[in-house]
Amino acid sequence: MKKIxxxxxxxxxxxxxxxxxxxxxxxxxxxxxxxxxxxxxxAEAKVAIVTGGGSGHLPLFHGYVGAGLVDACAxxxxxxxxxxxxxxxxxxxxxxxxxxxxxxGNYGGDRMNFEMAAEMAELEGMEVTQVRMTDDVASAPQxxxxxxxxxxxxVYAYKMAGAKAAAGASLREVTATxxxxxxxxxxxxxxxxxxxxxxxxxxxxxxxxxxxxxxxGIHGExxxxxxxxxxxxxxxxxxxxxxxxxxxxxxxxxxxxMVNSLGAxxxxxxxxxxxxxxxxxADRQVSLVQPLIGRYATSMEMSxxxxxxxxxxxxxxxxxxxxxxxxxxxxx
Amino acid sequence: MKKIxxxxxxxxxxxxxxxxxxxxxxxxxxxxxxxxxxxxxxAEAKVAIVTGGGSGHLPLFHGYVGAGLVDACAxxxxxxxxxxxxxxxxxxxxxxxxxxxxxxGNYGGDRMNFEMAAEMAELEGMEVTQVRMTDDVASAPQxxxxxxxxxxxxVYAYKMAGAKAAAGASLREVTATxxxxxxxxxxxxxxxxxxxxxxxxxxxxxxxxxxxxxxxGIHGExxxxxxxxxxxxxxxxxxxxxxxxxxxxxxxxxxxxMVNSLGAxxxxxxxxxxxxxxxxxADRQVSLVQPLIGRYATSMEMSxxxxxxxxxxxxxxxxxxxxxxxxxxxxx
Numbered sequence: 123m124k125k126i127x128x129x130x131x132x133x134x135x136x137x138x139x140x141x142x143x144x145x146x147x148x149x150x151x152x153x154x155x156x157x158x159x160x161x162x163x164x165a166e167a168k169v170a171i172v173t174g175g176g177s178g179h180l181p182l183f184h185g186y187v188g189a190g191l192v193d194a195c196a197x198x199x200x201x202x203x204x205x206x207x208x209x210x211x212x213x214x215x216x217x218x219x220x221x222x223x224x225x226x227g228n229y230g231g232d233r234m235n236f237e238m239a240a241e242m243a244e245l246e247g248m249e250v251t252q253v254r255m256t257d258d259v260a261s262a263p264q265x266x267x268x269x270x271x272x273x274x275x276x277v278y279a280y281k282m283a284g285a286k287a288a289a290g291a292s293l294r295e296v297t298a299t300x301x302x303x304x305x306x307x308x309x310x311x312x313x314x315x316x317x318x319x320x321x322x323x324x325x326x327x328x329x330x331x332x333x334x335x336x337x338x339g340i341h342g343e344x345x346x347x348x349x350x351x352x353x354x355x356x357x358x359x360x361x362x363x364x365x366x367x368x369x370x371x372x373x374x375x376x377x378x379x380m381v382n383s384l385g386a387x388x389x390x391x392x393x394x395x396x397x398x399x400x401x402x403x404a405d406r407q408v409s410l411v412q413p414l415i416g417r418y419a420t421s422m423e424m425s426x427x428x429x430x431x432x433x434x435x436x437x438x439x440x441x442x443x444x445x446x447x448x449x450x451x452x453x454x
Numbered sequence: 455m456k457k458i459x460x461x462x463x464x465x466x467x468x469x470x471x472x473x474x475x476x477x478x479x480x481x482x483x484x485x486x487x488x489x490x491x492x493x494x495x496x497a498e499a500k501v502a503i504v505t506g507g508g509s510g511h512l513p514l515f516h517g518y519v520g521a522g523l524v525d526a527c528a529x530x531x532x533x534x535x536x537x538x539x540x541x542x543x544x545x546x547x548x549x550x551x552x553x554x555x556x557x558x559g560n561y562g563g564d565r566m567n568f569e570m571a572a573e574m575a576e577l578e579g580m581e582v583t584q585v586r587m588t589d590d591v592a593s594a595p596q597x598x599x600x601x602x603x604x605x606x607x608x609v610y611a612y613k614m615a616g617a618k619a620a621a622g623a624s625l626r627e628v629t630a631t632x633x634x635x636x637x638x639x640x641x642x643x644x645x646x647x648x649x650x651x652x653x654x655x656x657x658x659x660x661x662x663x664x665x666x667x668x669x670x671g672i673h674g675e676x677x678x679x680x681x682x683x684x685x686x687x688x689x690x691x692x693x694x695x696x697x698x699x700x701x702x703x704x705x706x707x708x709x710x711x712m713v714n715s716l717g718a719x720x721x722x723x724x725x726x727x728x729x730x731x732x733x734x735x736a737d738r739q740v741s742l743v744q745p746l747i748g749r750y751a752t753s754m755e756m757s758x759x760x761x762x763x764x765x766x767x768x769x770x771x772x773x774x775x776x777x778x779x780x781x782x783x784x785x786x
Binding site: 124125126127133134136137138139140141143144177178180181314315316332334335351353354355357358383386387388389390391392393394395396397398400413415417420422425427451452453454 | 457466726730755757
């Protein structure tokens with residue numbers, strides 16, 4: 123595996139240079155570090171939504187800065203959390219006196235830094251709430267959901283909360299919508315090959331020729347089991363078994379499913395996976411609506427995929443179909 | 455490298471099942487083989503545009519079936535051309551008495567089958583034209599451009615001809631626009647790792663740990679040289695040198711650039727590449743507009759990328775920004 127870059131130490135900054143060069147009407151880089159990405163136009167007086175996280179997961183996190191999504195993002199090095207100062211800057215540049223929701227994945231470092239930034243922002247008079255995504259069922263048991271990591275399901279929370287904020291809802295309402303989305307979403311992933319963090323130049327973990335890691339996290343965190351590669355249907359069935367334990371969707375219920383490539387896994391195979399999900403859901407008489415199939419939360423060139431289920435009520439279904447616009451999410 | 459599938463012999467059909475299950479309001483599968491993908495609604499009386507090619511390149515080819523793009527696609531096995539009968543069916547289902555443009559990549563098998571289908575369609579009274587994309591500068595010298603392969607630049611031709619047809623132009627006009635796009639687009643690729651054709655289960659070629667194949671085609675066709683991996687800037691400069699020989703863009707001219715991942719190469723690295731392209735073009739005082747950065751024409755999980763330049767006049771620039779809608783191209 124080879125990385126296309128110039129200086130591994132400048133991987134993130136050159137990526138951000140390219141992103142802003144390509145989309146100057148959408149993005150601006152801010153902060154003394156240049157590690158805050160915000161919407162180019164921050165005109166609307168609405169609740170601000172800020173996020174942040176490590177690099178290496180595009181479109182997550184900063185690709186979702188856009189209309190009807192999030193307003194600003196604090197960006198760390200590859201697989202490393204953002205700095206406190208950048209979290210605070212993201213809040214300051216997007217705040218319009220209607221309050222700020224911090225919406226991010228549940229990782230210790232990110233949490234510590236966002237909490238510190240929240241305290242500083244409150245001293246400046248900002249009203250701040252926090253919602254952390256905890257969708258990865260492989261990362262801790264359900265009764266310890268607060269220990270679970272956030273993975274691709276965070277994208278659903280961006281979309282729902284972003285649409286709610288765009289509609290003029292209050293900070294309390296936007297926060298409640300984000301929290302409702304956290305309750306409605308569960309994810310699980312499987313890794314088939316590692317990725318390389320550019321600064322280290324070596325794979326984050328290794329897998330044998332025919333070995334896969336079931337339940338692995340998007341930074342290579344250990345999963346539930348390691349074992350032999352199996353068929354798409356067999357994999358999908360085991361993943362759905364675990365998700366349906368917590369989202370027991372039945373006849374007449376409506377779900378959105380996300381089939382997310384961790385990076386290298388091609389679209390062809392995502393659709394083979396979706397076919398399997400759709401058959402299983404048809405057997406249960408569950409309606410699948412607005413499927414998301416593609417690359418939403420990656421680990422650079424890691425091979426593998428994650429499945430997320432999002433249980434929809436009428437509010438969430440409306441928010442999911444509301445307009446949104448970023449270079450990675452265009453929905454008229 | 456592991457393939458996520460059930461039966462390698464059913465890779466393409468299960469992929470198509472999944473695609474139609476996910477997007478039932480957009481696509482329908484037709485033909486006795488089920489290997490024709492057409493728009494679910496074929497209502498408009500306009501020039502029809504049909505395409506086709508082997509599988510394994512999503513979103514190319516059939517992902518571009520949609521409004522403002524192409525109307526139907528004949529689909530082969532992985533890296534194998536479509537059947538004559540499917541090319542003909544694609545024409546029959548999308549034809550509305552305004553004629554049919556066959557628009558596809560310049561490969562011998564595809565050409566033979568589309569030409570045979572054209573003859574059969576003409577016997578049925580259809581007016582048929584053909585345009586073949588020949589954008590890969592690495593595949594033959596400029597004076598033998600008719601021998602060049604079509605790669606990612608085909609997407610520009612879909613977009614331009616699709617917008618022209620949607621605007622109500624005649625078959626002659628739509629064909630001229632497609633031909634103009636062929637003249638305006640040049641591409642070159644570099645491969646960093648192979649992909650696996652599911653039916654064979656083995657890599658299509660091999661590369662050493664630090665070796666790359668400059669100018670390689672999207673099926674692993676030999677390129678210009680094999681050598682050591684180098685920096686993003688160095689790679690991009692050599693690629694641009696070759697493209698600018700034929701598209702000598704200078705001060706005040708307007709180009710669209712496509713930075714296309716062949717599969718595994720992550721978005722982060724595409725933006726590092728774009729940064730390098732943008733700097734070089736700024737030096738020449740060329741304006742870059744409507745860049746396309748992502749996965750447009752892949753080789754499953756192959757690692758590497760291609761660069762395409764499309765020289766824009768005012769007509770092509772308008773057509774590029776016209777509305778289009780498929781699951782892989784949403785432009786309001």
